[in-house]
Amino acid sequence: MRVLIVGGGGxxxxxxxxxxxxxxxxxxxxxxxxxxxxxVAECVDIAADDIDSLxxxxxxxxxxxxxxxxxxxxxxxxxxxxxxxxxKVFGPDSKGAMLEGSKxxxxxxxxQWGIPTAGFTIFDDFDDARSHLARFYGGQVVIKADGLAAGxxxxxxxxxxxxxxxxxxxxxxxxxxxxxxxxVIENCLSGEEVSVLAVTDGKNLVVLPSxxxxxxxxxxxxxxxxxxxxxxxxxxxxxAELARKTETEVFRPxxxxxxxxxxxxxxxxxxxxxxxxxxxxxxxFNVRFGDPETQAIIPRMQxxxxxxxxxxxxxxxxxxxxRWKDDPAVCVVLASDGYxxxxxxxxxxxxxxxxxxxxxxxxxxxxxGTALKEGRLVTAGxxxxxxxxxxxxxxxxxxxxxxxxxxxxxxxxxxRRDIAHRAL
Numbered sequence: 262m263r264v265l266i267v268g269g270g271g272x273x274x275x276x277x278x279x280x281x282x283x284x285x286x287x288x289x290x291x292x293x294x295x296x297x298x299x300x301v302a303e304c305v306d307i308a309a310d311d312i313d314s315l316x317x318x319x320x321x322x323x324x325x326x327x328x329x330x331x332x333x334x335x336x337x338x339x340x341x342x343x344x345x346x347x348x349k350v351f352g353p354d355s356k357g358a359m360l361e362g363s364k365x366x367x368x369x370x371x372x373q374w375g376i377p378t379a380g381f382t383i384f385d386d387f388d389d390a391r392s393h394l395a396r397f398y399g400g401q402v403v404i405k406a407d408g409l410a411a412g413x414x415x416x417x418x419x420x421x422x423x424x425x426x427x428x429x430x431x432x433x434x435x436x437x438x439x440x441x442x443x444x445v446i447e448n449c450l451s452g453e454e455v456s457v458l459a460v461t462d463g464k465n466l467v468v469l470p471s472x473x474x475x476x477x478x479x480x481x482x483x484x485x486x487x488x489x490x491x492x493x494x495x496x497x498x499x500x501a502e503l504a505r506k507t508e509t510e511v512f513r514p515x516x517x518x519x520x521x522x523x524x525x526x527x528x529x530x531x532x533x534x535x536x537x538x539x540x541x542x543x544x545x546f547n548v549r550f551g552d553p554e555t556q557a558i559i560p561r562m563q564x565x566x567x568x569x570x571x572x573x574x575x576x577x578x579x580x581x582x583x584r585w586k587d588d589p590a591v592c593v594v595l596a597s598d599g600y601x602x603x604x605x606x607x608x609x610x611x612x613x614x615x616x617x618x619x620x621x622x623x624x625x626x627x628x629x630g631t632a633l634k635e636g637r638l639v640t641a642g643x644x645x646x647x648x649x650x651x652x653x654x655x656x657x658x659x660x661x662x663x664x665x666x667x668x669x670x671x672x673x674x675x676x677r678r679d680i681a682h683r684a685l
Contacts, residue, residue: 262567265319266291266302267309267339268330271594271629271647272552275559276328276566277302278625283567290322296638297628312339319348326351326571329528332409332549336362344525351574353548357519357526361548364445365407371543374518376511378543379403379535380448387432390444394424401449406431408440412476412488413601417449452537453683454544455496456554457504459512460569463519463526465578466512467569470561470585471499472554473683474533478601480679487601488644491680493591493655494557498536498683507532511543527573556592556627556647561585588623590651591662593680597630598673600643605673606630608640612669624665625649640671655684 262285266273274297281289281301292315294304307314310333319327327343329335329352338355352358359366371378384390394402404427406414414437418424431441458469472494478484511532519526531547531554559566563584572581597604613626627649630642646669650662659681666676 262286262325262571263288263323264290264567265305265315265322265324265327266294266298266330267315267327267334269293269295269298269309270330270552270642271627271644272550272555273330274298274627274629275555275647276330276550278627279559279562279566280328283565285565285567290324292318295628295641296631296633297626299633309334310337312337312342315339316342316346316348319343320346324348326567326574328352328570330549332358332361332547335528335548336409340525340528349571349574350527351570352528353526354524356522357524357528358548360530360546362409363407364405364545365443367546368445370518374514376514376543377541379450382446383443384446385443387428390428390432390446391425393446394421394428403447403449404428404431405445405447406437406440407443407445408437410437410440413437413486414440415486450535450537450542450544452535452540453498455499455534455536456492456551457499457507457532457534458551458554458558459530459532460573460578461512461516461526461528461530462573462576462578463524464516464576466508466516467578467581467583468504468508468512469558469583470494471496471504472551472557473498473681474551474554475677475680478677480677485601487596489551489553489594490596490677491591491593492551492553492557493589493658493681493684494554494561495589496684503536503541506541507534515546527576552629553592553594553647556649557590560590560625560649560651561588586651588651588653589655589658590649591655591658591681592627592647592649593662593666593676594629594644595646595648595666595669595674595676596644597640597642598675600675604643606639606641607634608672610638610640610645610669610671613638613646616665616668621661621665623651623661626665626669645671645674655681659685
């Protein structure tokens with residue numbers, strides 16, 4: 262098969278790394294890709310959100326399957342456009358992508374379809390939202406920008422001043438652009454978070470192993486949210502009983518609702534859950550593989566990834582049963598100092614060649630924000646690399662991943678040293 266991956270981050274490198282191992286693969290392309298992806302796929306200089314150019318290129322190259330990594334092209338309608346042109350694509354249509362594209366839309370659908378979630382109120386006026394905070398809330402509250410904000414549009418405010426500042430940043434300063442035209446103010450839930458991803462053809466589900474993301478920049482889950490500073494899989498808190506309830510109370514009602522709406526959802530449903538004892542609520546839905554959850558989940562896959570993605574795109578998942586390794590996996594994100602705020606680019610990265618030539622077959626290094634400059638590998642983003650390791654138990658995997666992370670050097674390199682701390 263001739264396969265195109267859309268995107269250029271750590272998630273896309275992980276997908277490319279796994280797909281490149283498939284005996285069914287004829288050619289693998291990635292648009293736009295990155296320095297690490299170029300080692301396993303041919304990178305194409307087309308931006309992920311230039312969906313018209315991507316469609317034309319895919320038609321010219323006779324691409325058999327397109328796998329969409331990021332959320333932006335999905336919200337823009339890349340799946341609709343490709344399917345109208347006779348191209349097979351792994352990703353939901355634009356109506357389905359609203360599940361991530363608008364938190365207002367998503368929360369309303371959860372309420373309509375009886376999916377457990379935190380209580381919420383929606384505002385499109387700053388003064389009204391501020392008055393609501395002053396009148397109603399004490400303690401912690403969650404402020405969410407309505408639209409896409411690269412994983413950074415959520416503030417868990419510990420008091421009224423922080424909550425009002427978050428509202429001001431989102432709605433007045435427009436820190437996240439048009440995403441701040443509306444906000445969702447939610448009750449703050451307590452417990453432990455877990456990420457559950459399910460591949461679907463719109464009717465059938467293949468639920469992937471659980472994982473736990475670490476969103477905050479600082480150790481102990483302190484500081485502002487990022488796109489994700491690390492993840493591990495599986496998450497011990499996600500029991501067999503909770504898995505059963507998630508399928509019957511979250512994924513099935515969601516798919517049934519989509520079918521009633523006529524949504525063509527062939528791709529990934531990502532449910533971010535908050536678990537407290539035997540209770541759980543949906544914090545958010547995404548409509549694509551998580552990042553960095555993918556970097557922790559996919560290396561645990563024993564079977565071929567390509568048949569799973571192709572079957573979902575073709576609308577027939579019922580006979581697909583992936584196999585998984587028992588070994589837990591841990592991904593640690595190496596970031597540029599200053600992230601998720603301003604950071605420098607173009608800093609030389611060293612140590613990867615030695616790691617990759619060490620012969621350790623339980624380590625993988627996934628590039629996110631990297632580039633080649635005059636033949637040398639340099640930083641090109643806030644999240645630069647994802648170092649993943651797996652082993653017979655979680656403690657060994659943690660020791661292995663941090664042993665590898667410590668060998669990679671670039672000026673201002675920062676990473677959390679407590680990934681998987683809750684499970685340990």
